[in-house]
Amino acid sequence: MRTFSLQSGSNGNSIYVEAGDARLLFDAGISGDQAESRLRARNRAIRDVQALIISHDHWDHTRGAGVFHRRFGMPVYMTERVYRAVRDRIGKLKDVRRFLPGDRLTFADVTVQTIPTPHDGIDTVCFVVEHDRRRLGILTDLGSPFLGLGEALEELDAAYLESNYDPDMLRRGSYPDELKRRISGGRGHISNEECADLAARCIGRRMQWLAAAHLSEQNNRPQLALDAARRRVGSMLHVQVASRYEAGPMMEV
Numbered sequence: 001m002r003t004f005s006l007q008s009g010s011n012g013n014s015i016y017v018e019a020g021d022a023r024l025l026f027d028a029g030i031s032g033d034q035a036e037s038r039l040r041a042r043n044r045a046i047r048d049v050q051a052l053i054i055s056h057d058h059w060d061h062t063r064g065a066g067v068f069h070r071r072f073g074m075p076v077y078m079t080e081r082v083y084r085a086v087r088d089r090i091g092k093l094k095d096v097r098r099f100l101p102g103d104r105l106t107f108a109d110v111t112v113q114t115i116p117t118p119h120d121g122i123d124t125v126c127f128v129v130e131h132d133r134r135r136l137g138i139l140t141d142l143g144s145p146f147l148g149l150g151e152a153l154e155e156l157d158a159a160y161l162e163s164n165y166d167p168d169m170l171r172r173g174s175y176p177d178e179l180k181r182r183i184s185g186g187r188g189h190i191s192n193e194e195c196a197d198l199a200a201r202c203i204g205r206r207m208q209w210l211a212a213a214h215l216s217e218q219n220n221r222p223q224l225a226l227d228a229a230r231r232r233v234g235s236m237l238h239v240q241v242a243s244r245y246e247a248g249p250m251m252e253v
């Protein structure tokens with residue numbers, strides 16, 4: 001299995017995964033032009049992507065879904081409730097394939113397990129992609145380190161894992177108190193420290209690399225996310241940060 005992040009952050013998310021005969025995109029939070037050019041830069045054609053799978057309704061995950069579908073011909077997998085929430089904004093979709101949170105989706109010899117999270121989007125799920133006994137987690141918009149998340153991580157070979165905010169930056173920052181409470185509450189995002197705690201559970205297990213993902217612009221810095229993780233895992237686990245502004249390197253799983 002191979003994967004790279006086209007972009008990851010509260011400004012827009014999209015992650016590419018290829019394995020066996022399957023070519024998949026998870027979320028469409030960037031423009032069609034950006035997605036096409038970032039795939040082309042890795043010698044991948046966006047028209048070869050067989051499915052776009054949407055984690056939840058928030059705009060940083062859905063804004064390009066209509067364009068990805070109409071311009072590049074990929075069917076869109078989302079729940080009925082997410083479709084109803086976004087259809088007026090993303091425009092007409094001819095091929096929506098509905099799933100329920102918790103469903104397991106199959107694409108050729110690849111399976112995608114959807115896992116409901118307590119995040120405050122509609123029907124929010126995160127993903128475990130499995131092919132040939134290798135497992136990749138795409139774990140953002142988590143709300144909190146919910147029951148079962150740590151156990152799921154321990155069974156993964158690699159993961160994108162949310163590391164949204166530094167608690168001090170959030171506390172000192174300019175966001176209104178209500179928004180601060182939403183982000184740090186149990187239905188918002190998980191912090192650098194929570195990410196680092198989860199990463200520590202993976203030491204000595206299958207995990208080969210972990211990409212801190214979905215960083216906030218206002219309330220985080222890549223170096224802070226990295227430092228928090230390194231304080232917990234040292235050199236026992238390879239940790240990198242998925243960029244808010246550009247595609248990451250192609251990674252093997």
Ligand SMILES: [Zn+2]
Pocket residue numbers: 009010013058060061141214
């Ligand atoms: Zn998000």
Ligand SMILES: [Zn+2]
Pocket residue numbers: 056058119121141
């Ligand atoms: Zn969200």
